[in-house]
Amino acid sequence: MRILHTSDWHIGRTFHGHSTLPALREVLAALVEQVRENAVDLVIVAGDVFDSSTPPAECYTLLTDTLSALADTGAAVVVTSGNHDSAARLGFQSALLRSGIHVLTDPATVDTPITLTDAHGPVHVYGIPYLEPALLRRTWPGERLRTQHDAIAHAMRLIRADLAARGGRSIVVSHCFAAGVEPTPGLERDIQQGGLDVVPLAEFEGIDYVALGHIHGRQQLAPAVRYAGAPVHYSFGEADKPRGSWLVDLSASGEASVTWLDLPIPRRLLTIRGTLEELCSAADHEHARDAWVRAEYTDATPQRDPLRRLQERFPFCAAVVHAPAHAGERDGRTYAHRVRTARTDGELIDAFLAHVREGEGATDAETALIAEVIEGRTVAEALA
Structure with missing residues (x-):
């Protein structure tokens, strides 16, 4: 039988x-x-x-x-x-x-x-x-x-x-x-x-x-x-x-x-990884255009509206995950401890950034910008 x-x-x-x-x-x-x-x-x-x-x-x-x-x-x-x-x-x-x-x-x-x-x-x-x-x-x-x-x-x-x-x-x-x-x-x-x-x-x-x-x-x-x-x-x-x-x-x-x-697979499932800009433009991701896509973008900080941007290239992009490529090393301190030990407003902001970025604090450019803003200038003035 x-x-x-x-x-x-x-x-x-x-x-x-x-x-x-x-x-x-x-x-x-x-x-x-x-x-x-x-x-x-x-x-x-x-x-x-x-x-x-x-x-x-x-x-x-x-x-x-x-x-x-x-x-x-x-x-x-x-x-x-x-x-x-x-x-x-x-x-x-x-x-x-x-x-x-x-x-x-x-x-x-x-x-x-x-x-x-x-x-x-x-x-x-x-x-x-x-x-x-x-x-x-x-x-x-x-x-x-x-x-x-x-x-x-x-x-x-x-x-x-x-x-x-x-x-x-x-x-x-x-x-x-x-x-x-x-x-x-x-x-x-x-x-x-x-x-x-x-x-x-x-x-x-x-x-x-x-x-x-x-x-x-x-x-x-x-x-x-x-x-x-x-x-x-x-x-x-x-x-x-x-x-x-x-x-x-x-x-x-x-x-x-x-x-x-x-059995046939009507649409392949692929996971692709890179910075959001790379995912949206790099030629080596062209093979995923007609697949169900799970995108892991590796930018250090969350990007604005990543799903919409990715779906412009990948119509079947179904999931987006923020997965920083080089997450900073955590030093074991809690966010509350970081805040308590901050001596200046700049260090307080840096502590917040380290908390939300998995250990990565402000970059040199961000540190300079934060300092200018704290001194009383507007963001527009600081960026000018």
């Missing part, structure tokens, strides 16, 4: 105030063509289909069009909910969807698989939506559910019990933060990494392929446990991460042979 594993579409997300719907529409259309060209039997979307629990109407349109196009290829589609989208909103119309499209959002049915069959027998697909422990106590009364690890562990116990009764090959779809971290025996604490609950990799042992969502970059935690990442770039921090999906061939014995399929 051939499977395409994708996740984290985040339909409706903005990029520095710009809509990502046109780019995502282009990329998802390319994904549909990959499904058709590779004769995929099953498409898995592992959570965070929408970016919020209340997406605008055009987001539903894009999702409906994409799911319909995927179904038109002849592939079955299994979708789960993540922590961004609302399980209730994503799943409310699941009973009305056309044959072959399955939206799995109910924790109470994690042990009820979607079963597909190929020449080698059944493949059972178990969908685990994002599990919020505090909301599961009515679903699984009597269970200890303090962390997401607790919730995933219980879901996997239910899945293994069902799989043992059914037999056959298995796929688990889960939206969580998974890592090869084992809990310390006897120590009652939440296992976390970066503030997120970590689900130990061992919880997924015995499953033929585990399709994960939640992390925006592709990752292989084990040969058959992988994150596909998001299909488009949603931040400059993701600029160096490839965009695509995993193509999985599941053999008769359940062995997963996995290859990567790249």
